[in-house]
Amino acid sequence: MLRTMLAAAAAMLCASGAALAQNVADFYRNRQVQLIVGYGPGGGYDVYARLVGRHIGKHIPGAPSIVVQNMPGAGSLLSVNYLANTAPRDGTVFGTFARDMALLALLGGNPNVRFDPRTLTWIGTPSSAGDDAYLMFVRKDARLKKIEEATKAGGGVEIVLGGTGEGAAGNDWAVMLRDAVGLNIKLIAGYRDSNALFLPVERGEIDGRSLDYSAVKSSRPHWLTKDSPVRVVLQFGRDTRHPDFPDVPLARDLTKDQAVLALIDLAEVSNTLSRPFAAPPELPADRARALQEAFMAMCKDPEFLAEAEKLRVDVSPVSGPDVLRLIERLAASPPSVLEHMKKIRSQSHKG
16 A cells, blocks of 8 residues: 555655656747737837737747737736736746836835736847837927927927826826926826727827837828928937937936936936836746746747838847846836935826
8 A cells, every 4th residue: 555655645746746847948839928018009018018929929939929919008007917817827927017106106105016027937029129219299280399498498388198097108208397397288197008009190180209219210201201291399308319219309408407417317317127027926937937048049030020110110139138237227216316216106197
């Protein structure tokens, strides 16, 4: 009897060991991996997600197929909450969401945030915005012709901007520019997603909006032509002017207040997480490493780079471990700066 029990126990241990020893390629072979996008189709995050979805699979051991699924809601908070709490933790699901989600969670105070960014499995970002810029576009027929006119000294001309949900970079920058820098901005938040904001601008329902240069190049290239209905009046998310917009001021050009400049610095660190990709917490270490390595290999793949150039999107990657280090840097910001940012962000969804 004892011999039988020992034999059974040994068999169970062997089976368990075999399961643990299953290599990454065996796990992913003939599998389908879900890539969740926190926004609807057609916007900048969706463009990057589908680009990644077309190329990353061949770099993952076992070459799984990648299926992109849109999960819009609450400025992409719905998707990151799903990744952190509900999605399988086996390496078969990863996703992309707003760059500001990590900062939103670190600041605290939002009961709808149900994740700690330091526990997610960070895969990387294909763009650090090093060759990109966050731009404010305003209709050419709007009253405002240059951003200085929106300051008190310039007469305080009102700009009506559109935004999505809380956590979206456009909302946060708009509120920071309004409440800290002093621009006369009226924010109308709550649009479904980034792509849904193009038409209200073109129809004249709002004066303008803010988004990435790369997203405009891929989603609304005619906004960058001489016949464009809009003009660029401000750039932010970087500490030097983009070479394509040498005459357009930076947000930091509008203030000499050191406390405000510290806020802008904090926002610019967050902006480096331009197009973040992450998987749920607690992935098996070998699968997490395989996804991270596949991501960086993809970013060097000539076919990936050629399609990125065709789509006119920025590729300046940051690895998963380096993304985590950036998030830890955000978390280590001075408490006074974090608290100031928290107050500003608390207004970003109210308009």
